[in-house]
Amino acid sequence: MLKPLGDRIIIELVEQEEKTASGIVLPDSAKEKPQEGHVVAVGSGKVTDNGERIALDVATGNRVIFSKYAGTEVKYEGKEYLILRQDDVLAIVE
Amino acid sequence: MLKPLGDRIIIELVEQEEKTASGIVLPDSAKEKPQEGHVVAVGSGKVTDNGERIALDVATGNRVIFSKYAGTEVKYEGKEYLILRQDDVLAIVE
Amino acid sequence: MLKPLGDRIIIELVEQEEKTASGIVLPDSAKEKPQEGHVVAVGSGKVTDNGERIALDVATGNRVIFSKYAGTEVKYEGKEYLILRQDDVLAIVE
Amino acid sequence: MLKPLGDRIIIELVEQEEKTASGIVLPDSAKEKPQEGHVVAVGSGKVTDNGERIALDVATGNRVIFSKYAGTEVKYEGKEYLILRQDDVLAIVE
Amino acid sequence: MLKPLGDRIIIELVEQEEKTASGIVLPDSAKEKPQEGHVVAVGSGKVTDNGERIALDVATGNRVIFSKYAGTEVKYEGKEYLILRQDDVLAIVE
Amino acid sequence: MLKPLGDRIIIELVEQEEKTASGIVLPDSAKEKPQEGHVVAVGSGKVTDNGERIALDVATGNRVIFSKYAGTEVKYEGKEYLILRQDDVLAIVE
Amino acid sequence: MLKPLGDRIIIELVEQEEKTASGIVLPDSAKEKPQEGHVVAVGSGKVTDNGERIALDVATGNRVIFSKYAGTEVKYEGKEYLILRQDDVLAIVE
Numbered sequence: 152m153l154k155p156l157g158d159r160i161i162i163e164l165v166e167q168e169e170k171t172a173s174g175i176v177l178p179d180s181a182k183e184k185p186q187e188g189h190v191v192a193v194g195s196g197k198v199t200d201n202g203e204r205i206a207l208d209v210a211t212g213n214r215v216i217f218s219k220y221a222g223t224e225v226k227y228e229g230k231e232y233l234i235l236r237q238d239d240v241l242a243i244v245e
Numbered sequence: 246m247l248k249p250l251g252d253r254i255i256i257e258l259v260e261q262e263e264k265t266a267s268g269i270v271l272p273d274s275a276k277e278k279p280q281e282g283h284v285v286a287v288g289s290g291k292v293t294d295n296g297e298r299i300a301l302d303v304a305t306g307n308r309v310i311f312s313k314y315a316g317t318e319v320k321y322e323g324k325e326y327l328i329l330r331q332d333d334v335l336a337i338v339e
Numbered sequence: 340m341l342k343p344l345g346d347r348i349i350i351e352l353v354e355q356e357e358k359t360a361s362g363i364v365l366p367d368s369a370k371e372k373p374q375e376g377h378v379v380a381v382g383s384g385k386v387t388d389n390g391e392r393i394a395l396d397v398a399t400g401n402r403v404i405f406s407k408y409a410g411t412e413v414k415y416e417g418k419e420y421l422i423l424r425q426d427d428v429l430a431i432v433e
Numbered sequence: 434m435l436k437p438l439g440d441r442i443i444i445e446l447v448e449q450e451e452k453t454a455s456g457i458v459l460p461d462s463a464k465e466k467p468q469e470g471h472v473v474a475v476g477s478g479k480v481t482d483n484g485e486r487i488a489l490d491v492a493t494g495n496r497v498i499f500s501k502y503a504g505t506e507v508k509y510e511g512k513e514y515l516i517l518r519q520d521d522v523l524a525i526v527e
Numbered sequence: 528m529l530k531p532l533g534d535r536i537i538i539e540l541v542e543q544e545e546k547t548a549s550g551i552v553l554p555d556s557a558k559e560k561p562q563e564g565h566v567v568a569v570g571s572g573k574v575t576d577n578g579e580r581i582a583l584d585v586a587t588g589n590r591v592i593f594s595k596y597a598g599t600e601v602k603y604e605g606k607e608y609l610i611l612r613q614d615d616v617l618a619i620v621e
Numbered sequence: 622m623l624k625p626l627g628d629r630i631i632i633e634l635v636e637q638e639e640k641t642a643s644g645i646v647l648p649d650s651a652k653e654k655p656q657e658g659h660v661v662a663v664g665s666g667k668v669t670d671n672g673e674r675i676a677l678d679v680a681t682g683n684r685v686i687f688s689k690y691a692g693t694e695v696k697y698e699g700k701e702y703l704i705l706r707q708d709d710v711l712a713i714v715e
Numbered sequence: 716m717l718k719p720l721g722d723r724i725i726i727e728l729v730e731q732e733e734k735t736a737s738g739i740v741l742p743d744s745a746k747e748k749p750q751e752g753h754v755v756a757v758g759s760g761k762v763t764d765n766g767e768r769i770a771l772d773v774a775t776g777n778r779v780i781f782s783k784y785a786g787t788e789v790k791y792e793g794k795e796y797l798i799l800r801q802d803d804v805l806a807i808v809e
Contacts, residue, residue, distance in 0.1 A: 153592070153618040156584050161618065185319050185328075192618075195584070199294040200575040208250050208289070216247070216319060216328075223617055225561050225592060234561075234592075234617045241317055241328045242247040242255065242286075279413050279422075293388040302344050302383070310341070310413060335411055335422045336341040336349065336380075373507050373516075387482040396438050396477070404435070404507060429505055429516045430435040430443065430474075467693050467704075481670040490626050490665070498623070498695060523693055523704045524623040524631065524662075529780070529806040532772050537806065568806075571772070576763040599805055601749050601780060610749075610805045655789050655798075669764040678720050678759070686717070686789060711787055711798045712717040712725065712756075 153227055155234055158197040160209055162188035162217070162233040185216045185241055188233065207237050214244040247321055249328055252291040254303055256282035256311070256327040279335055280313040282327065301331050308338040341415055343422055346385040348397055350376035350405070350421040373429055374407040376421065395425050402432040435509055437516055440479040442491055444470035444499070444515040467523055468501045470515065489519050496526040529603055531610055534573040536585055538564035538593070538609040561592045561617055564609065583613050590620040623697055625704055628667040630679055632658035632687070632703040655711055656689045658703065677707050684714040717791055719798055722761040724773055726752035726781070726797040749805055750783045752797065771801050778808040 155161050165187040190213040196204045209215060222235030249255050259281040284307040290298045303309060316329030343349050353375040378401040384392045397403060410423030437443050447469040472495040478486045491497060504517030531537050541563040566589040572580045585591060598611030625631050635657040660683040666674045679685060692705030719725050729751040754777040760768045773779060786799030 152621045154621050155618045156613070156616050159617060185317050198581050199296065200579075201295060201577060202575065202579040202581055203294075203296040205292050205296055218317065223561050223594065225617070227620075237250070240250050241253060241319070242249045244321075245246045245248050279411050293390065295389060297388075297390040299386050299390055312411065331344070334344050335347060335413070336343045338415075339340045339342050373505050387484065389483060391482075391484040393480050393484055406505065425438070428438050429441060429507070430437045432509075433434045433436050467695050481672065483671060485670075485672040487668050487672055500693065519626070522626050523629060523695070524625045526697075527622045527624050528809045530809050531806045532801070532804050535805060574769050576767075577765060578763065578767040578769055599749050599782065601805070603808075655787050669766065671765060673764075673766040675762050675766055688787065707720070710720050711723060711789070712719045714791075715716045715718050 153192060153225070153232065153234075155192055155194040157194045158205075158207065158237045159194045159234055160190055160207065160237055160240070161192040162215070162222070162235065163191050164188045164231060164233060165214070186219045187214065187216050187244070189214055191232065193237075209237055209240055209243060215240045216242050216244060247286060247319070247326065247328075249286055249288040251288045252299075252301065252331045253288045253328055254284050254301065254331055254334070255286040256309070256316070256329065257285050258282045258325060258327060259308075279310045281308065281310050281338070283308055285326065287331075303331055303334055303337060309334045310336050310338060341380060341413070341420065341422075343380055343382040345382045346393075346395065346425045347382045347422055348378050348395065348425055348428070349380040350403070350410070350423065351379050352376045352419060352421060353402075373404045375402065375404050375432070377402055379420065381425075397425055397428055397431060403428045404430050404432060435474060435507070435514065435516075437474055437476040439476045440487075440489065440519045441476045441516055442472050442489065442519055442522070443474040444497065444504070444517065445473050446470045446513060446515060447496075467498045469496065469498050469526070471496055473514065475519075491519055491522055491525060497522045498524050498526060529568060529601070529608065529610075531568055531570040533570045534581075534583065534613045535570045535610055536566050536583065536613055536616070537568040538591070538598070538611065539567050540564045540607060540609060541590075562595045563590065563592050563620070565590055567608065569613075585613055585616055585619060591616045592618050592620060623662060623695070623702065623704075625662055625664040627664045628675075628677065628707045629664045629704055630660055630677065630707055630710070631662040632685065632692070632705065633661050634658045634701060634703060635684070655686045657684065657686050657714070659684055661702065663707075679707055679710055679713060685710045686712050686714060717756060717789070717796065717798075719756055719758040721758045722769075722771065722801045723758045723798055724754055724771065724801055724804070725756040726779070726786070726799065727755050728752045728795060728797060729778075749780045751778065751780050751808070753778055755796065757801075773801055773804055773807060779804045780806050780808060 153161055190209050190211055193207045196206045198204050217240045221239035222233045225232050247255055284303050284305055287301045290300045292298050311334045315333035316327045319326050378397050378399055381395045384394045386392050405428045409427035410421045413420050435443055472491050472493055475489045478488045480486050499522045503521035504515045507514050529537055566585050566587055569583045572582045574580050593616045597615035598609045601608050623631055660679050660681055663677045666676045668674050687710045691709035692703045695702050754773050754775055757771045760770045762768050781804045785803035786797045789796050
């Protein structure tokens with residue numbers, strides 16, 4: 152299992168077909184392109200200068216959209232994941 | 246439903262025709278161009294280093310103007326939205 | 340009515356003729372050029388990391404000078420305005 | 434009267450002749466060049482994130498030297514002034 | 528022994544063969560490439576502006592993935608190590 | 622007299638001959654070059670966001686070495702000085 | 716004696732021969748190259764915005780490795796030293 156650090160989260164990407172079904176389409180190619188995925192793990196939160204740990208707003212199981220160019224791709228035990236910071240998450244799809 | 250994170254808000258763009266009607270026109274093309282829209286969802290606010298969450302000043306239903314180049318466009322359930330940070334909002338149209 | 344957010348203010352530009360009359364002239368074209376206007380609306384102030392809202396120093400009705408290249412122009416109900424941050428205001432003309 | 438905002442101050446430039454008299458000369462043209470002037474108005478100070486206003490160290494009447502390239506020139510009621518931030522002041526000439 | 532300072536940690540790199548076995552593969556060469564290793568030493572944590580020392584989230588013995596381009600390589604007593612900051616660690620492999 | 626502001630100090634440069642005598646020599650021309658001087662005036666210290674003034678570590682009379690490219694040269698009452706920030710001072714020569 | 720200011724330390728470089736003996740070798744020339752030395756003096760620590768002075772983690776007598784390109788070289792009383800900030804120290808060799 153991969154356990155992200157701090158304000159990082161791990162995303163399992165939603166396949167292109169599923170993505171079309173959920174209706175996330177980019178109307179304007181000149182804009183930053185969002186992408187969709189499921190959160191499979193979240194860090195324990197960022198620690199501030201006051202020594203306080205701020206819990207994340209996203210939780211495991213959330214479906215989220217995020218900037219396409221954010222994060223780092225990894226393949227772990229045969230599956231592809233994306234590790235990004237919570238701040239790169241634009242919205243939760245509820 | 247899309248639920249924005251932190252200090253992000255979701256905007257439904259005002260159509261070009263409606264925009265002219267409301268009177269937002271750009272007198273000088275050399276300047277940054279504002280755009281108009283309705284707020285359809287707001288994040289729960291940014292968390293500061295003190296661990297305090299600062300509620301947003303814009304609310305769902307507000308009509309706002311913002312920088313044209315700010316944010317990320319998404320299409321969700323057939324409608325186009327823009328996700329941007331509250332700081333990109335210039336003013337509320339009351 | 341346009342209601343600016345946070346530390347933003349809305350300026351009604353002073354016409355070129357009036358500006359000459361008030362005596363704001365740029366002696367050196369190599370310098371940043373200030374411009375003059377009336378404040379027609381002010382935001383409720385910036386919220387700091389301590390969650391404190393800092394009221395603005397400029398008020399509606401103030402005549403101010405500011406950097407010519409600051410802010411975003413908007414036309415609202417037939418009039419032109421400039422939306423800028425208080426920090427772009429150089430001085431109040433009293 | 435011009436009333437500067439925050440940590441800004443207004444300077445009346447010392448004429449070139451007077452400047453030579455006071456003995457501020459630049460020995461090395463490759464260095465940043467300081468300039469001399471009289472403070473004619475000071476802002477009420479910068480407001481910190483704690484909501485505290487920090488009074489300025491320079492006062493009206495001070496003779497100061499500052500970086501030549503700092504600030505914005507304005508002409509007001511026939512006189513030329515320079516508006517700059519206190520941090521651009523290098524030293525007070527006592 | 529090498530003792531890293533502050534928020535730095537020392538990594539013993541996992542060999543390429545072992546890396547393939549653990550299944551970390553880069554599906555997209557255009558992305559930042561993560562790398563895998565074992566933590567052999569950790570600093571005592573970063574000291575904040577409040578004078579508080581924040582203990583690290585990674586511990587000696589952890590297997591971690593991190594950005595390939597992060598850190599500084601050293602060879603010490605015949606072995607190669609990488610010294611990097613905890614923030615360059617993407618996730619712990621559990 | 623020149624009174625520096627905040628965290629600035631005023632240095633009287635040590636002559637090239639004297640400098641060689643004290644033994645500060647640059648072994649590698651590719652590195653940033655330090656220079657030597659006497660502190661003739663110090664500011665009252667930087668004011669932090671907490672409104673606290675932090676007294677300087679260097680005092681009038683100290684002999685210091687500092688980065689050659691730091692600061693601003695001024696000539697005052699026939700003597701050359703350098704005004705720089707305390708952070709540009711590398712060490713005190715005791 | 717040279718007394719470094721704030722978070723600066725003074726290093727006596729370890730000779731190339733000694734360095735090879737201690738086993739610090741750079742396996743990859745494309746990476747930032749660390750260098751080795753002995754700490755001969757340390758500053759009294761950085762003062763934070765809270766007015767608190769944070770003591771350094773390195774002490775006189777420590778053997779440290781640091782980035783090769785960090786710091787400023789000085790020759791004092793016939794010996795060469797390097798003055799750098801503690802944050803440029805990667806690890807203490809124990």
